[in-house]
Amino acid sequence: MLQIDLWKRILIWLMVAFGLLLALPNAFYDRVERYNDAQAVLIDETAGAEARAAVEGDAGLWPSFLPSSLVNLGLDLRGGAHLLAEVQVEDVYASRIEALWPQLRDALRPERDTVGTIRLQPSADDELRVRISRPEGMERALAVARGLAQPIQTLTGAGSTDYEFTAEGDVLIARLSEAERAATDERTVRQALEIIRRRIDEVGTREPTIQRQGGDRILIQVPGIGSASELKEIIGTTAQLTFQPVVGQTSSIDDAPGLGNEVLPSLDQPGVFYILEQAAVVTGEELTNAQPSFDQNGRPAVNFTFNVSGARKFGDYTAENIGSPFAIVLDDQVISAPVIQSHIPGGSGIITGSFTVEESTNLAVLLRAGALPAELTFLEERTIGPELGADSIRAGQVACLVAFAAVLVFMFLSYGLFGIFANIALIINVGLIFGLLSAIGATLTLPGIAGIVLTIGMAVDANVLIFERIREEVKTAKGPARAIELGYEKALSAILDANITTFITAVILFTMGSGPVQGFAVTLGLGILTSVFTAIFVTRLLVVMWFERRRPKTLEV
Known part of the structure; x- marks a missing residue:
């Protein structure tokens, strides 16, 4: 029945x-949205007293015992910015080859009786050329160099190594293998995708769409942001932090630094240029955390912490180079070049400079999000007004x-x-x-x-x-x-x-x-x-x- x-x-x-x-x-979209934004600020432990006071009125717009989840509005409904970016994966090849030089130099030094002196030669971006003074020792040099190559941990690269070493007379040549290039391309795009996602999440945007398109392109759509140029500023800043040995100072950026070196300007000392070794001791990729703070003089600064491998390299270098200057470089500008006073164990330190509070906060955000592994070229950009x-x-x-x-x-x-x-x-x-x-x-x-x-x-x-x-x-x-x-x-x-x-x-x-x-x-x-x-x-x-x-x-x- x-x-x-x-x-x-x-x-x-x-x-x-x-x-x-x-x-x-x-049914009360604007009111609940303001309430949610206020709650996010109040929950955020890093928010200042002024920010909390500014949102206290909005925190009472909606009863806390009622649900406050909203249907998020997409780009075509809220307005916002649309970008299509291409990752320049070739940039990573050059940095990988550049990082190989100190390893190869250190590996060949104990073999000087066989290979003679070792000199870096002018090379293309995707290869490393090293001349040895005793060509008869080339076989030994190749054996030592090949010992630096690592197997590729991918299905398509099974049985291959990351570097290929060949010889032309008395010149040893190192290149990335084809299998490693393919693996690097995949890794670079994935890393860029994740870093872009973290940077956009850090600034509190609502429901961004970040998707991979094809082999080396990334689609980025962020509702509620003012313009495509504003979005490009958020994701396009590289924030590449490196710690590099200082060779000397010069008064002109046009001075020849010598092979393996580079000339970079000082951020807060106009007219001062530093000659640095291109190979960094530690990079921002090995950072685990960065937070805005103040130095002993009350000036805005950024505290940082390295991971285990970064802490070990940082500690070993400072222990072996007490009394030598050490440059902290951000986006090809020397923030500061302090003299190493003592061994710095533990992998933590502080970046000081001519920062405002806002600049130190933004720098910490960018460093936490990580450095983009390669440059982005924006193929398409569009702003949809509210x-x-x-x-x-x-x-x-x-x-x-x-x-x-x-x-x-x-x-x-x-x-x-x-x-x-x-x-x-x-x-x-x-x-x-x-x-x-x-x-x-x-x-x-x-x-x-x-x-x-x-x-x-x-x-x-x-x-x-x-x-x-x-x-x-x-x-x-x-x-x-x-x-x-x-x-x-x-x-x-x-x-x-x-x-x-x-x-x-x-x-x-x-x-x-x-x-x-x-x-x-x-x-x-x-x-x-x-x-x-x-x-x-x-x-x-x-x-x-x-x-x-x-x-x-x-x-x-």
């Missing part, structure tokens, strides 16, 4: 109430309202009271969609709105099948209760088949697609789940409650 247990009724209404409660913050986003939202709202109104009128005219039940379930359905989108932190885009509009049209399909089946059962002279029961039973298989196949399509779209396609797939898939729930459970419960109260002798469907 037409019965639904009490516990099932309570469970259905609890699920409906919970879903609508999750969707509630979206006005265009607002227009898109209005257009989406109009589309939803028109579709909603048309479906409500059609269902009422076609099925009367039963159509009203379907309309109530449809309203609940839309609320549940927004509740689920808020719960999972999904981003709503224009294609996502299209998915909601499509769901509104499809949501009543299940009710149409059920009501038409009830009509047929009524015509066979069955009683109202039996007709309703059979209508739901016999329509169930068709409802499940249709929605399961559509849900599979949504899963494929989400898996194979990207960006807008995924946004459409998410709203479509969630809409299918909520539509089946409201049609099978909510509408049926409304019909049963009405039937138990009225006990009609006939049905007008």
Whole structure:
């Protein structure tokens, strides 16, 4: 018979109430958004007293006992910046070859009786040339050099090493192997992707889209940011920190530094240039943490900490070079060049310079995020203004309202009271969609709105099948209760088949697609789940409650 247990009724209404409660913050979007931003500042232990005081008023805009998760608005709805960047992977080849020289020099020094003197020769960016004074010792030099090569830990590079060493007369030549170049390309793009993600997350943007496209390109879309140039400033700053030995000083950047050296300007001493060894002792890649602080004189500074390998190299170098200057270089500018006074164990130190508090904070953020492994070339940049986003939202709202109104009128005219039940379930359905989108932190885009509009049209399909089946059962002279029961039973298989196949399509779209396609797939898939729930459970419960109260002798469907 037409019965639904009490516990099932309570469970259905609890699920409906919970879903609508999750969707509630979206009805007060601006207020809840300001509340969430204020809470983020108050929770942040590094936020200053002024920042906390500025957001105290916003912290009371929304009750803390209510959910505050919102549906994030995508780039096309909120406005923001779009960039397509290409990673210049060739830059990494040169730095790898440059870093090989100190290792090769140190490895060949004990073999001087065999190979003679060792001299660095002018070389192309992707190779290292070293001349030995005794050509008859080349075989020994190659053996020692090949001992520095490491096996490549990838499936495609199995059996290969990272460096290839050859000889031309008395010159030993080192190059990256093809397998290592391929592995380096993959590693570089992945590292750049992660660093870009961390830098954008550090500045508190909402739901950025950062995806790899092709072999060496990265798509970056950040809603809510002012312009593409502002976004480029955030992600384009390299913040490459190195610690390099000082060879000497000069008054002109055009002076010849000698092979293996470079001339860099001082950041806070105009007209002063330092001659440094190109091979860094420690780099920013070995940093584990960087925090803004103040030095002993109360000036803004940055405290840093190295990882285990960086701490060991830093400690060994300072122990062996007491009394020698040591340059701290940031983005090809010498921040400072202090004289090493004593051994510095533990792998921690402080960067001082002519910083403001804001500059030291920004530097710490960039250092924590890490240095970009290679230069980015921006192939495409686009700024979408908030006005265009607002227009898109209005257009989406109009589309939803028109579709909603048309479906409500059609269902009422076609099925009367039963159509009203379907309309109530449809309203609940839309609320549940927004509740689920808020719960999972999904981003709503224009294609996502299209998915909601499509769901509104499809949501009543299940009710149409059920009501038409009830009509047929009524015509066979069955009683109202039996007709309703059979209508739901016999329509169930068709409802499940249709929605399961559509849900599979949504899963494929989400898996194979990207960006807008995924946004459409998410709203479509969630809409299918909520539509089946409201049609099978909510509408049926409304019909049963009405039937138990009225006990009609006939049905007008």
